[in-house]
Amino acid sequence: MTTTASVTGASTDLSAVIGGSNASEAGSADRFLKLLVTQLQNQDPLNPMDNAELTSQMAQINTVTGIENLNNSVQAMHASFLQMQALQGASLVGRDVTVDGNQLTLVDGQLEGGFTLAGPADAVQVDILNPAGQVVDTLQLGAQDSGRHGFAWDASKLADAGGHTFRVSARLGAAEVASLPLMLDRVVSVGLDGSSGLVLTLERSGDKPYGEVHALN
Missing domain, CATH: 2.60.40.4070 (Immunoglobulin-like)
Incomplete structure (x- = not known):
């Protein structure tokens, strides 16, 4: 008798396997796949697991991996944006702002x-x-x-x-x-702050986030 391997009997909870909110860890996908293979190898041939759950959990692990990649991309874009802000801000030194x-x-x-x-x-x-x-x-x-x-x-x-x-x-x-x-006020220097982004050091007002500038003069 030929048995089709599917997944549900042992009921794998993906969120528990990949660590819930810590799912962004590099080894989470590997741990999930190893456990899944082990379950498939040891399932009861007379009571095979459900294909629908296998598909659902594979979709979940793909979603987790996609979110992790998206977070990495956003962080890289944010770092590039801050660098670009600093370069643009350098042109403000010596200028008056409102x-x-x-x-x-x-x-x-x-x-x-x-x-x-x-x-x-x-x-x-x-x-x-x-x-x-x-x-x-x-x-x-x-x-x-x-x-x-x-x-x-x-x-x-x-x-x-x-x-x-x-x-x-x-x-x-x-x-x-x-x-x-x-x-x-006159811009003396510019810098970057992790939370505020571009910060202007002004002659009379001290440090001001760029977002608090009303106009460039």
Whole structure:
């Protein structure tokens, strides 16, 4: 009598054989196949295992192997992406970028800053503060749309324009509109961080993830 070898009597649990969440280990597929061959060799000819389960478990081991290969490919792509980011980031050294902050920057005799509005406002006011925190002037910018805006203040009469800051207040009728102050800063160097990716070292703000840069200037 000829017996067709199939697989189910000994009921192999693939997830137990290949170690569940540790299935990415290199020897997991070999262990599974060796156990499967042993079961086939020792099965009861009168009660053969089911072909459907053999097919199902072979599909599982192929899926596990495919996932492991995919993970390796993703890790290699991530490493290449970080290297590419570092090369691109090197071109930013010496350039100005826009980041969160309320420090004013002297440009051609004017102190410049910026802000973003969470919504439209019918009255926007910017107070210019000296290094002691005292208001030295106020700019009335009127109505502004939501989004990013810039402003400039004449600093030509100041003996020393360093250390000046600003604050923004915006309203729509009686309601306050949320605002975020923005400032210019210069990139001194770039580096890579395992969790944040490309990190810029800025002249005044220190280290900033590239994702926190609002604009390149």
